[in-house]
Amino acid sequence: MEKTTQENFKAIKLRLAALAAAAPSIIGQFGKLSQTASADGLVSSKVKELTATAIAISKGCDDCVAYHVQKAKQLGSTKDELIEFVAVAIEMGGGPAVVYGAKALEYYELAGS
């Protein structure tokens, strides 16, 4: 499973890079929007990535969970902080959020720090 997940992280990045190459204008604009949304401010980038993870869980977007969990871990999020955001996602999403919350935890364990 661990190998599969690492390959999955890699496949996501390759796919996003291919889209960015084919559609530089819209992906460039989205990149700027994303930077603005996730920049350190009154709220830290770490908390913003955890919030994005909680939204991704509640939307059932698997690759988005993988992507934002990785970023949150790189910004120093502990596993216990992640779990508190997973709990909010479960409050707002029920059973499907349990399922994707479990994936978030799995991706957290496997992501490089």
Added chain:
Amino acid sequence: MEKTTQENFKAIKLRLAALAAAAPSIIGQFGKLSQTASADGLVSSKVKELTATAIAISKGCDDCVAYHVQKAKQLGSTKDELIEFVAVAIEMGGGPAVVYGAKALEYYELAGS
């Protein structure tokens, strides 16, 4: 394919167990909520699992479909009953519900009874 799906059922369970171990409080609360929602009452547990399956189909939550179809089968749901709930999900979800309804049928065939 059959082997892959059995492995998938197993992976879902392992992932949920890992989340339950890491987040016993919120998963414990969710477990109680889930038991209350799916208990036999005026409506049978079987029909409730089939309803949860129909909701999972309409939300496009793959693992949730696998989970609730298994439970419905264990509670005695026939394939033809499942199909009637898939039809309601299609009425309420269009094309994406056709796609996940097809997965529900596949998971039903492969699930242990």
Added chain:
Amino acid sequence: MEKTTQENFKAIKLRLAALAAAAPSIIGQFGKLSQTASADGLVSSKVKELTATAIAISKGCDDCVAYHVQKAKQLGSTKDELIEFVAVAIEMGGGPAVVYGAKALEYYELAGS
């Protein structure tokens, strides 16, 4: 509030009638699909309308909740049966399903039987 909801039921029907008049082909096809999905079979029409209500709650589709709750009531659903389907929707949808489940109950009380 009661008057507003009755007006809302009426507005939904008028809007759907206007769409059916303007787009008879696609709405005619959808009508046949809907009849097939909700017909009495192994599962009763009443249970199918309650299932459609639970899906509508989990999707947060207000007018759909109003429409299918009315149909379920006309087919003899009691309030306590409705509540058991609301509970499944809450299991599968968390907080937003609580909010739309509360609307389902309100629409049930106000709908004609």
Added chain:
Amino acid sequence: MEKTTQENFKAIKLRLAALAAAAPSIIGQFGKLSQTASADGLVSSKVKELTATAIAISKGCDDCVAYHVQKAKQLGSTKDELIEFVAVAIEMGGGPAVVYGAKALEYYELAGS
């Protein structure tokens, strides 16, 4: 009803203007993204607004339907063109798309051209 919808169009615009004033950075970035996405290209702006309408219908976002239908009408979309996009939304969204498709038609009739 007509008056209510005109007031609704106005309320949407006021609300968006208030957000833009309070959050100029993120709304400015979103505005650029939106312009890039909806600019005339291989596909006309009119078709892009109709596509945005179809997505809004399939997401059940009422104000988004109102906003993009208005834009499509201003760009010359006929009612019959709109209806063909509503049909695709119904294929991809089932009953909830019927409900929001009916709203799209109502908003089209009431929007200024």
Added chain:
Amino acid sequence: MEKTTQENFKAIKLRLAALAAAAPSIIGQFGKLSQTASADGLVSSKVKELTATAIAISKGCDDCVAYHVQKAKQLGSTKDELIEFVAVAIEMGGGPAVVYGAKALEYYELAGS
């Protein structure tokens, strides 16, 4: 508009109270789940309510936005903090999140502190 929103806050509360009275078991369980998810911990209750607001925006659940924005304000959230969470919701939800983000801001202004 201000009066309408205050009436809307009140209507939401009455509707939830009616559901709680009719379905004490499932709503009681959900209440415990919600308390567990939103309790002060490594992450503050305030940040958790803002996260719930961001999820509600990204789901397009109007009443949920109203409910969680009120709670966040009562817990001391400033308008500028709210806006940073709205920005994350826009990153994860595009146009529909702009529309519901604008509602979040409106509800914030009108909510009692």
Added chain:
Amino acid sequence: MEKTTQENFKAIKLRLAALAAAAPSIIGQFGKLSQTASADGLVSSKVKELTATAIAISKGCDDCVAYHVQKAKQLGSTKDELIEFVAVAIEMGGGPAVVYGAKALEYYELAGS
């Protein structure tokens, strides 16, 4: 990856065929609805399949993206046309639409023409 995707296309078709065999009535009705929605009219079938693709992206329905991208390519859609519809989906869906838009591009490259 290429082989995996071709196998995935095949698995989707087999699954849909199995559902159609088990549930001929509802799938037959859905087939007619789908034909009505995607027929050449004021708007071309090609544009309708690209619109269905954009909706599938915004819903995060992976198999639906694969299915409708294939159809759009068979009807003559170029990669650059696809990208303009992906851009509208990103405007209406944010980050998750970027992720599924990247999948749409991958499926386009691998689909037979």
